[in-house]
Amino acid sequence: MRNKLTICLLSFLILLGLAHSVMPSTAHACSCAGPVSMEEQLSRKTAIFTGKLISLSRPNQGMIMSSAEPVSAQFEVMNVWKGELGTEATVYTATSSESCGYEGFEVDEEYIVFAYGPYDQLKTGLCEGTKQLDTAQEELVALGAGYKPVADASPEKNTSETPIVHKDRGTSSIWSVTLVIIAAMLAVTLLVVLYKRRKN
Numbered sequence: 116m117r118n119k120l121t122i123c124l125l126s127f128l129i130l131l132g133l134a135h136s137v138m139p140s141t142a143h144a145c146s147c148a149g150p151v152s153m154e155e156q157l158s159r160k161t162a163i164f165t166g167k168l169i170s171l172s173r174p175n176q177g178m179i180m181s182s183a184e185p186v187s188a189q190f191e192v193m194n195v196w197k198g199e200l201g202t203e204a205t206v207y208t209a210t211s212s213e214s215c216g217y218e219g220f221e222v223d224e225e226y227i228v229f230a231y232g233p234y235d236q237l238k239t240g241l242c243e244g245t246k247q248l249d250t251a252q253e254e255l256v257a258l259g260a261g262y263k264p265v266a267d268a269s270p271e272k273n274t275s276e277t278p279i280v281h282k283d284r285g286t287s288s289i290w291s292v293t294l295v296i297i298a299a300m301l302a303v304t305l306l307v308v309l310y311k312r313r314k315n
Contacts (some may be wrong), residue, residue, distance in 0.1 A: 118189040122135040145215035147242035158242060162198030162230045162237055163258070165248055166190030168222050169203075174210060183214040190228065198234070200264045206230050206237045208245075214238040219247065251300040 127302025156163065172187040185207045192200050206228055217240055220226070225248040235274035239245045244254070 140160070144201050145241050147211055147215070151244065153254070157197055160197060160229050160231050160243075161234065162200055163196040163228070164190075164192050164198065164200055164204065164230075164261075164264070165194045165225065165227050166192045166204065167225050168220055171220055171222055183216070184210045186210055186216065186220070188220050190226070193225070194261040195264055196258045196261040198230075202235065202264050204264075206239050208239050211274060215242055216247050217241050217243075225249075227254055262274055 123208070141251070149160075167190060168188055169191050170187075170189040172189075174184040187205055187207055189203060189205045192202055192204050208220075212218050227244075227246060227248055228239055229244040230239045231243070232238045246254075
């Protein structure tokens with residue numbers, strides 16, 4: 116009886132370890148540095164503009180998903196302070212604020228966007244200064260007059276036609292579940308064999 120309990124406990128611990136190994140680790144909260152001056156923003160950022168959000172594309176929800184998975188936000192550009200932007204621009208951000216992603220995007224709302232990175236993969240986040248336009252009066256005053264987007268901006272300096280390649284989370288989830296099921300079946304088989312041997 117004691118051996119059976121020991122085997123059960125060991126099997127449970129093995130399953131628990133496997134389940135923990137395939138689940139995402141606990142994310143830590145995003146921590147932003149102190150306030151950044153507008154001069155620094157203009158120096159550091161690739162693009163600064165106001166725009167209306169016309170579409171928002173989120174990654175497919177899977178069993179295993181990172182808070183850093185990218186969300187694609189497409190804007191109709193209204194006014195520009197830095198960068199050679201066309202009438203539309205796509206900006207990426209992490210899915211969750213835990214990975215410093217900007218979670219406040221809503222379609223048809225207007226924003227001031229501070230983005231960094233190459234033009235075909237502009238990125239923003241919780242700590243970059245991006246916010247809804249109606250709460251950005253201080254930033255608009257500091258920026259002063261901007262300029263209109265270029266109607267025939269080259270593709271390299273606007274929205275990229277090449278999508279970011281995402282890892283196939285669905286396949287990863289299937290393999291994770293399969294491994295747990297196999298481990299459970301092996302544990303049950305082992306218990307049955309040991310029980311029969313003990314009985315004989």
